[in-house]
Amino acid sequence: MSDKALSTESYKGVRDFYPEDMAVQRYIFDTWSKTAESFGFERYDASILEPSDLYKAKGAENEEMVNEQTYTFIDRGEREVTLRPEMTPTVARMVAGKRRELSLPVRWYSIPNLFRYERPQRGRLREHWQLNCDIFGADDFAADVEIIALAHQLLLDFGATSEMFRIRVNNRAALGAYLAEAGIESPEQVRAVSNVIDRKAKVSADEFAELMEAAAGRPLALPETMPEAVHHVIGGLIPLGINNVEYDPSIVRGFSYYTGTIFEIFDVSGENNRSMLGGGRYDNLTSMFGGDPLSGIGFGMGDVTMRDFLTTHKLLPENLAVTGPQVMIIPMETEFNIAGEVLASLLRRATSARIATDISTKKLGKKIGDASDRGVRFIIVVGEKEIGSQTYTIKDLRSGEETTGSLAIIESSINSR
Amino acid sequence: MSDKALSTESYKGVRDFYPEDMAVQRYIFDTWSKTAESFGFERYDASILEPSDLYKAKGAENEEMVNEQTYTFIDRGEREVTLRPEMTPTVARMVAGKRRELSLPVRWYSIPNLFRYERPQRGRLREHWQLNCDIFGADDFAADVEIIALAHQLLLDFGATSEMFRIRVNNRAALGAYLAEAGIESPEQVRAVSNVIDRKAKVSADEFAELMEAAAGRPLALPETMPEAVHHVIGGLIPLGINNVEYDPSIVRGFSYYTGTIFEIFDVSGENNRSMLGGGRYDNLTSMFGGDPLSGIGFGMGDVTMRDFLTTHKLLPENLAVTGPQVMIIPMETEFNIAGEVLASLLRRATSARIATDISTKKLGKKIGDASDRGVRFIIVVGEKEIGSQTYTIKDLRSGEETTGSLAIIESSINSR
Numbered sequence: 001m002s003d004k005a006l007s008t009e010s011y012k013g014v015r016d017f018y019p020e021d022m023a024v025q026r027y028i029f030d031t032w033s034k035t036a037e038s039f040g041f042e043r044y045d046a047s048i049l050e051p052s053d054l055y056k057a058k059g060a061e062n063e064e065m066v067n068e069q070t071y072t073f074i075d076r077g078e079r080e081v082t083l084r085p086e087m088t089p090t091v092a093r094m095v096a097g098k099r100r101e102l103s104l105p106v107r108w109y110s111i112p113n114l115f116r117y118e119r120p121q122r123g124r125l126r127e128h129w130q131l132n133c134d135i136f137g138a139d140d141f142a143a144d145v146e147i148i149a150l151a152h153q154l155l156l157d158f159g160a161t162s163e164m165f166r167i168r169v170n171n172r173a174a175l176g177a178y179l180a181e182a183g184i185e186s187p188e189q190v191r192a193v194s195n196v197i198d199r200k201a202k203v204s205a206d207e208f209a210e211l212m213e214a215a216a217g218r219p220l221a222l223p224e225t226m227p228e229a230v231h232h233v234i235g236g237l238i239p240l241g242i243n244n245v246e247y248d249p250s251i252v253r254g255f256s257y258y259t260g261t262i263f264e265i266f267d268v269s270g271e272n273n274r275s276m277l278g279g280g281r282y283d284n285l286t287s288m289f290g291g292d293p294l295s296g297i298g299f300g301m302g303d304v305t306m307r308d309f310l311t312t313h314k315l316l317p318e319n320l321a322v323t324g325p326q327v328m329i330i331p332m333e334t335e336f337n338i339a340g341e342v343l344a345s346l347l348r349r350a351t352s353a354r355i356a357t358d359i360s361t362k363k364l365g366k367k368i369g370d371a372s373d374r375g376v377r378f379i380i381v382v383g384e385k386e387i388g389s390q391t392y393t394i395k396d397l398r399s400g401e402e403t404t405g406s407l408a409i410i411e412s413s414i415n416s417r
Numbered sequence: 418m419s420d421k422a423l424s425t426e427s428y429k430g431v432r433d434f435y436p437e438d439m440a441v442q443r444y445i446f447d448t449w450s451k452t453a454e455s456f457g458f459e460r461y462d463a464s465i466l467e468p469s470d471l472y473k474a475k476g477a478e479n480e481e482m483v484n485e486q487t488y489t490f491i492d493r494g495e496r497e498v499t500l501r502p503e504m505t506p507t508v509a510r511m512v513a514g515k516r517r518e519l520s521l522p523v524r525w526y527s528i529p530n531l532f533r534y535e536r537p538q539r540g541r542l543r544e545h546w547q548l549n550c551d552i553f554g555a556d557d558f559a560a561d562v563e564i565i566a567l568a569h570q571l572l573l574d575f576g577a578t579s580e581m582f583r584i585r586v587n588n589r590a591a592l593g594a595y596l597a598e599a600g601i602e603s604p605e606q607v608r609a610v611s612n613v614i615d616r617k618a619k620v621s622a623d624e625f626a627e628l629m630e631a632a633a634g635r636p637l638a639l640p641e642t643m644p645e646a647v648h649h650v651i652g653g654l655i656p657l658g659i660n661n662v663e664y665d666p667s668i669v670r671g672f673s674y675y676t677g678t679i680f681e682i683f684d685v686s687g688e689n690n691r692s693m694l695g696g697g698r699y700d701n702l703t704s705m706f707g708g709d710p711l712s713g714i715g716f717g718m719g720d721v722t723m724r725d726f727l728t729t730h731k732l733l734p735e736n737l738a739v740t741g742p743q744v745m746i747i748p749m750e751t752e753f754n755i756a757g758e759v760l761a762s763l764l765r766r767a768t769s770a771r772i773a774t775d776i777s778t779k780k781l782g783k784k785i786g787d788a789s790d791r792g793v794r795f796i797i798v799v800g801e802k803e804i805g806s807q808t809y810t811i812k813d814l815r816s817g818e819e820t821t822g823s824l825a826i827i828e829s830s831i832n833s834r
Contacts, residue, residue: 005707006474008514011498014464016511019525022460033740038765040742040773043439047431047544048465048530057423073490076534081428094433097425103787105777107742108436113465117493127464142754142776149762236755240762290422323450325457325524337559342656345566348455356457359559360522370520 013118013126023320025129028306029111032131035157036109039150041133044108046090048115052080054089057288071115083115087132088257088285088298095136095296096289104137104294125304133279134298136286141229144261144281145236147297151265151277152242154301159315165276168248169234169263172280174227175252182220189215191256197222200250201273222249233261259283261297271312277301325356327394327414328371332364332383340382343392343407350411353378372397378414430535430543440737442546445723446528449548452574453526456567458550461525463507465532469497471506474705488532500532504549505674505702505715512553512713513706521554521711542721550696551715553703558646561678561698562653564714568682568694569659571718576732582693585665586651586680589697591644592669599637606632608673614639617667618690639666650678676700678714688729694718742773744811744831745788749781749800757799760809760824767828770795789814795831 010016017025033043055066066072071083084090087110095106110132118124133150135143148167155165176190184193192215200208200222212220226234226247234245253262260281267276279299287293310316327347331340340357347355358367364381371379380394393404394413403413427433434442450460472483483489488500501507504527512523527549535541550567552560565584572582593607601610609632617625617639629637643651643664651662670679677698684693696716704710727733744764748757757774764772775784781798788796797811810821811830820830 006470006510006705007468008510008706010464010510011466011468012494012496014466016464016514017462018511018515019459019461022462025462026460037740037771038769039761040745040771042436042740043443044436045434045439045442047427047433049428049431049532049544051424051428053423071490071492073488075488077429079429093423093425093427094435097433098435103791104779105775107773115466127466138776139778140751140754140776142751142758142774145755146758146774146776149758153765236758239755239759288423289425323454323459328457334557334559337557338562338653338656341559341563341566341653344456345657348570352455354454354457356524357559357563358522359555359557359563361556362521374520 015125015127019322019324023322024307024316025303027317027320028303028310029129031157032111032154032301033109035154036131036133036150039107039146039153041107041109041150044091044094044110045112046084046094046110048083048113049081050084050090050093052082054093055082055085069117071117084112085114085116087112087114087130087300088134088282088296091132091134091298092282092285092296093289095294096286096291099286099291099294102137105143106136107134108136109133129303131301132298134296136294136296138297139283139295141232141236141261143295143297144233145240147279147299148233148237148245148263149240149242151263151279151299151301152237152244154277155265155309158306158310160309160313162242162244164268164313165244165309166266166268167237167242167245167263168251168266169230169245169261170248170251171227171229171260172253172258172262173260174229175223175249178223182216182218184216184220189217193220194252197250198252198254224249229261253278253280257282257285263299267309267312269312272305272308274305276305276309322375323354324374325376326353326417327351327355327378327380328367328376329355329357330364330367330371330379330381331357331359332381334359334361336382336384336387339387343380343382346407347411347414350407351414353414353417377417380410432542432544436739436741440739441724441733442720444734444737445720445727446546448574449528449571449718450526452571453548453550453567456524456563456570458524458526458567461508461511461527462529463501463511463527465500465530466498467501467507467510469499471510472499472502486534488534501529502531502533504529504531504547504717505551505699505713508549508551508715509699509702509713510706512711513703513708516703516708516711519554522560523553524551525553526550546720548718549715551713553711553713555714556712558649558653558678560714561650562657564696564716565650565654565662565680566657566659568680568696568716568718569654569661571694572682572726575727577726577730579659579661581685581730582661582726583683583685584654584659584662584680585668585683586647586662586678587665587668588644588646588677589670589675589679590677591646592640592666595640596633599633599635601633601637606634610637611669614667615669615671641666646678670695670697674699674702680716684726684729686729689722689725691722693722693726739792740771741791742793743770743834744768744772744795744797745784745793746772746774747781747784747788747796747798748774748776749798751776751778753799753801753804756804760797760799763824764828764831767824768831770831770834794834797827 056063070085196211196215230247258280262280264275264278281297283295284293329340331337337359344355395402473480487502613628613632647664675697679697681692681695698714700712701710746757748754754776761772812819
């Protein structure tokens with residue numbers, strides 16, 4: 001044992017959730033759940049530990065990603081294990097594993113924590129949480145429309161308006177066809193050009209033209225005509241009342257498994273440059289597990305960008321319920337602590353309030369002050385008189401009002417809050 | 418990329434939560450939360466990644482535990498990182514980190530996932546989830562009484578009765594004093610004897626006597642007299658109506674940081690031999706972070722043992738709500754899919770039901786059969802006639818009743834369910 005005091009800091013790049021932060025996190029997660037469930041999505045989960053092969057199987061660029069950007073290690077059984085960097089391979093694995101028992105289309109959501117091993121950067125954490133929503137087994141473009149409608153509704157359900165964000169849509173197959181027509185067909189060259197397109201917003205127009213020429217081997221502009229498939233999806237969103245959507249040929253998405261519609265949502269405030277949410281269609285991800293391919297479409301939405309968006313647009317409720325006590329029972333002296341615990345126990349049976357007893361050794365005045373400081377609504381002081389007479393006084397710290405009476409009177413004071 | 422199909426199995430020793438299992442998991446977590454919050458406990462969380470020093474700091478036996486029983490690896494910044502095997506060191510770190518800002522006593526709870534690297538054993542998983550409840554800054558035995566009362570209430574809130582489980586209490590300081598009186602004082606010998614006591618239920622009386630003699634260097638029985646401190650705690654539970662509690666000198670708890678009251682809860686059915694829940698008082702865990710020691714008392718309760726208990730006593734509700742759709746809109750043909758999505762969107766605005774659209778390419782009869790099979794309550798078939806007349810028929814699959822009418826009629830059918 002070392003004599004040096006240990007640091008109270010968390011591990012680099014991850015977060016501690018103290019109750020105030022946890023209340024925000026729960027508000028975000030609960031709102032996500034409610035909206036996803038209103039669309040009939042069912043919640044699933046899996047371990048953060050996955051066999052590394054799950055990420056490597058998609059090709060050489062993924063092998064590189066696994067080796068350089070994930071937490072990967074060898075266990076004592078000589079298995080290579082990775083802390084999941086994304087949820088899509090996991091959900092594809094699970095769907096493939098029960099394919100015959102599932103009634104298609106499957107609509108599933110999850111709120112996993114994900115890990116990326118990156119050099120520290122502003123705003124990029126090593127662990128974050130992400131809402132993942134996927135539909136499997138629906139080839140029709142109505143699934144593309146629905147998944148975008150769900151993403152749109154998620155933001156509305158936090159109080160956002162359509163004016164606060166833009167949905168940008170592209171199509172990977174259409175992009176591939178456009179590149180093929182320009183003679184760019186090898187996976188390496190397609191990837192190189194895609195990477196340049198992905199960086200479009202970060203470079204000047206001249207730089208972009210130069211980079212495109214370097215990657216494509218000739219001057220190459222982005223396509224100007226909206227692909228038929230994108231037109232179709234945007235057209236399907238109109239009758240749903242969703243108009244803040246546009247074709248954006250510069251949307252390419254990082255993951256190589258997308259095959260059709262791809263989309264991202266951006267905050268229009270200019271405060272948050274990254275996309276808040278992104279996803280797309282992948283038509284053959286389950287086939288790596290054998291059997292017939294099964295189409296899927298989904299998206300992921302991170303907690304950090306979500307929180308940034310809510311903060312920028314002042315959409316976070318002011319008094320998010322920390323789950324602390326609403327009623328504090330305050331024993332006058334330590335000798336009345338158990339009597340306080342008994343009273344708390346009785347009140348819990350007759351009310352749904354959150355009730356605690358201040359069993360510290362603080363002085364009475366300090367106990368009352370602390371209860372007030374932490375936002376407790378009611379206090380009940382317990383001493384010899386109260387215990388002897390079975391009569392208590394409850395004080396509403398919000399109104400200042402006091403009520404004295406039997407247990408039944410106290411219960412109804414709390415219940416009528 | 419390999420041509421061999423990937424396995425759909427999860428990593429060894431962890432679990433996938435398909436929607437049916439997730440529903441059970443959420444029921445357990447939600448019930449845990451509700452009870453802990455009724456006692457005024459506030460929820461916190463932290464990352465599963467912790468610096469390995471957090472676990473090694475407690476002494477040599479912990480260094481061994483970290484090296485042999487945890488997932489520990491070196492990151493690219495040469496930091497040693499561990500997937501947390503328990504939550505107490507994390508919560509001690511967090512409390513120590515904000516000690517000055519916290520109003521004591523602090524009551525916090527969390528539902529973390531924990532990792533142990535063990536050789537596969539029946540019923541012992543490498544990842545499990547655990548409710549952790551702790552009170553910091555309350556030295557009085559009322560905190561010991563309260564934390565046991567909370568553990569008791571947790572089981573009652575799942576529908577258990579006091580007859581289904583026993584609470585067994587001991588005191589680490591009293592055990593230490595008893596051993597010291599018998600000449601056993603070195604940490605190594607205390608640990609050796611404690612390990613034997615811990616195994617008492619697993620060996621015969623003769624074996625136990627032999628093992629005790631070997632560890633203690635002389636014949637040594639367990640203490641027969643209930644320690645004063647245990648008497649005090651049990652006495653405090655009586656006015657709370659908690660009687661299924663007893664002194665058990667064979668309770669020692671594995672973790673070396675306990676200093677006072679220790680307790681475990683056992684299922685009396687005989688089906689589940691392990692303790693379901695265990696905890697105790699630790700008076701100096703925050704001092705490893707510097708500053709003054711701060712007392713704490715808490716417990717942990719695992720999801721696997723909880724589920725086993727609920728199953729054994731038939732306490733799991735039969736129809737745990739999977740979050741699947743309650744209303745299924747069934748387009749007659751794929752061309753009506755978007756019309757189905759529009760209807761779903763309109764109904765979501767006017768009801769709180771979970772509503773999905775079957776946008777698969779299945780035949781109409783198969784779509785209706787699948788909706789019925791998965792427990793959907795209402796179906797609405799949408800075709801040319803419905804779209805043209807804006808008149809829909811909703812069928813209640815439970816009663817067989819059909820209602821035909823405008824959108825407003827359909828909304829009220831759903832709302833009156």
